[in-house]
Each structure stands twice: as C-alpha cells, then as structure tokens.
Amino acid sequence: SFISKYKRKEDEDISKSFIQKHEQKIRYFGMLGRWDDSQRFLSDHPYLVCEETAKYLILWCFHLETEQKRALMGQIAHQALVMQFIIEMARSCNVDPRGCFRLFFQKAKVREEGYLEAFKTELEAFKSRVRICSQSQGFEAVSVENSSVYTGIIKLSILHFLQNANDLQGCINRSVCNLNSMLQKYEEAKMMDTV
Template structure:
C-alpha cells in the first residue's frame, strides 16, 4: 500500500484567520496588518533575489568583455600592448573573483527561498485568468551557403546605398540616412563595408579606407548594442547615436580603440592579398617562360657556370662551343640538356613523330655543339 508523504505540510504557514485575539482588539484590522507585513516581507525578499541575479548578469558581462580584451591584446606585440595586457589580465582575475562571489550569494538566496514556509499567498492561484505570450520562434542556424547567398542578394540590391553610408562623416548624417533606410542596419552591411575597406587599402586609397572604416565600426557597435539588449538592431540604432554624441571620454576611447585596431587588421589583410596577387602574377609569368622541356630559363641561367652565362649574355655561339669543349663531358651534357629544355638553346631540332626528344637526340645535340667547336678550332689552326 502506497504511503503519503506529509512532510511537505510542515512548511505551510497557518492562516492568521484561525488565531484567537482579545475581544477588545479589532480582529479584521489585525489580520490585515499581519497580511500586509507578510506580503511586504515576500516582496522585499523577491526584490533581493532580482538584485542578486542582476548583479550576477552584470558581473558575467564585464568578465566577458575583459576576456575579449585580453585575447585582442595578446595578439599584439608592441611594448604598450604588453603593458596593457598585464593590466587587463589583473582586471580579468578580479572580475572572476567578483563573479564567484555573486554566484555564491545567488546560491545562498535560493537555499533560503526553499526554506521559506508556504502561505495563502503562495498556495492560492487564479483559476480563470490567463496570459498569452507571443513567444519568438527559435531561429534556425543558417548554413554557410545560405549566408553567402543572402549576402550576395542583399549587396546586389543595396550596394549603392551601402557605399553612400560608408562615405558619410557626421553623426547626424549617418543617423538620418539609417532612419530613411533602416534595412541597412544589419550584418550584411557591416560585412560589405569590411570588404570595401580592404579593397580601398589594396588600391592604396588610404584616406578613403579610414573613412569607411569609421562607418564600419559605427555599424558594428550598433549590432553589438542590439545583441546586448536582445532587440532588433533597426530598433536601437538611435540609442547608439544618442549615446555616442553625449558619451563620456571612456566610451569615446573604447570606440576609437576599436577603430584603430580594425584599421590595423585591414592593413594586414590588404598586405596578405597583395602578396598573394604578386605570387600568382610571378607564377603566371614563370609558366609563360617555360621552355619545351618544362624548365624556367631564368632558373636554368642562374644555375649555369659563369663562363656559360657569359656566352648567353653576349649571344656568342663560338664562345659557347669553346666553353663546352673545355668542360667535363657529363657536366656539359647536363647543362646543354637543361638549356634546351628551358629554351635558352634552340638547336637544329630533330624530333620523332610525336614531337618529343629522346636521350639520343640530346646526346647528338651536345655532340653537334662539340663537333662544331672542334671544326672551328681546326680551321683556326690551319690558318
């Protein structure tokens, strides 16, 4: 037989209505005062819990910002950045301790909350009222392909407007333009402005890059504000402009620091892109230079002995024949084959049906150069 656990009833606070009171005391008033005192205690306790939760949330937010700052400074190598990193790490350590203290207080509050006795105000519930909440549907995570397609479609439609926003300078002008075009307040605009900055830096339009970089950080700050407030960015960009125009020095410094860091990252990305383009160009030029045997004439020339280089510099065939005749036959044969494969030396080619040279042909070409050298030497002796 199942037993019933009655221990839960130990925490029920008996109603004041059952208390015996003195005949001369106004019983209804006494009950009202007691009830009011109990409600006030409950409200004060609840307010305390809300304050503790709020402090914990703020502590965690500050810690996240401090950790982000430590990560950013750790990527920099300047002496000033190293000093700032030490301070940032100390701040991070302090905030971690503060977060632990807040968590401890919240845990203590929850334990006290469980110990509180039930009463008529906590047991009773309304039976015929209901609240309907418009719950925001869970946002499905987009794939990389979907994000790319979304970005492409957005840019094709609003590229001109994004560029116009990127060229604005005054806070008021930027705010008015976004008020007229609120659809621009989104990740796609920020991403396009980043690409635009890198393109301008590659083109060495440094002043324009810095202007667009400023507007990029404006958009990113708006998006970050929207995330922290958990609202649509189109609904909070006015708050950003109101804040930045009346901000204290600390907020202005944070904005300027982020702007300078962003410009440095843009310059770094532009440098990488330029280096990559130069390598691709050099490789294309190298491919164009390749001789019939697939060798680069510049590389082959650099590998030749100085005497042979001089022959090609002066375009002196007789001198080349003389140099070949004095070299070790095996070494000379290797050099001549590389010269032919790179196109530095173009002999009277004898190819097979497929147009490919075989080893016997290479040897015959070497022997031809050597023979011509010998013939030239004999003629010279006879004279």
C-alpha cells in the same frame, strides 16, 4: 554536414541578393562623415542596419587598402565600425539592431564617458588590422562583389577585434542597461496610450 553546407549557401545567397539590391545605399552610408547624417540616413533606411552592411563595408576597407587609398579606407572603416558597434549593442541587449541604433548615435554625439574613446581605440585597431592583413603574404586583393572569398577573413577579423575589446564590452554593457530602461519606459508609455 550537408545541412550546414546548405544553410551556408542559403545565407550567402541572401547576403548576395541584399548587397545587389542595396549596394549604392551602403556605399553612400560608407561615405557619410557626421553622426547626424549617419543617423538620419539609417532612420530613412533602417533595413541597412544589419550584418550584411557591416561585412560589405569591411570588405570595402580591405579593397581600398590594397589600392592604397588609405584616407578613404579610414572613412569606410569608421562607418563599418559604427555598424559593428550597433550590431554588438543589439546582440548584447538581445534586440533587433534597428531598434537600438539611435542609442548608439546618442552616446556618440554626447561623448558619453569612455564610449567615444573606446570607439576611437577600436577604430585605430581595426584600421591597423586591415593594413597588416592586406600586407601579409597570401592575402589576395578581392573585389567587393565577390563576397564568398572574404567571408572567413572578415569573420575572423571581426571576431578578433570584438573579443579583444574589453572597453567596448564595458560600454555595451552600460548601453544594455540604458536601452533596457528606455525600452521599458517606451512599453509603459504604449500601455498607457492603450488604456
């Protein structure tokens, strides 16, 4: 319908504007290799914890794969998955992703049982999907700047890899409980401060 086309166009404009404004920072985040560095960077730039960042990083993975820069693609895929895990954790908790990214890093750094394994499994599956999709007939190399071309591919890829992630969902569900508990304690502490 006309309304949904208008809404899609509006969303694309917002996304394009965000990317143009923050591309250097997103690329910098994509190159970070340590949990502490990533957490610190997102603490300094919390507005990057969003779908647009994840989409950009995912597109960058496809672009790097078509250029056969596999090691770099693996690094960017890691960071894209970090962002996607945070977004899915927030979605499951029904909170803003900026409010729960620290919990993701906490779980990753302490190697919570099953969490890091699920992350690594999903990372390998995602990199494999990028390789397969990039090698398939009809796949065109797209530039990172041309986001409208990749939106459908990216959404399908993310949807597919998230829908098939039972381990991920289990980890996210445990995280929801932990996050809700942490948020409740935080709210109680705030209430005590005001009394």
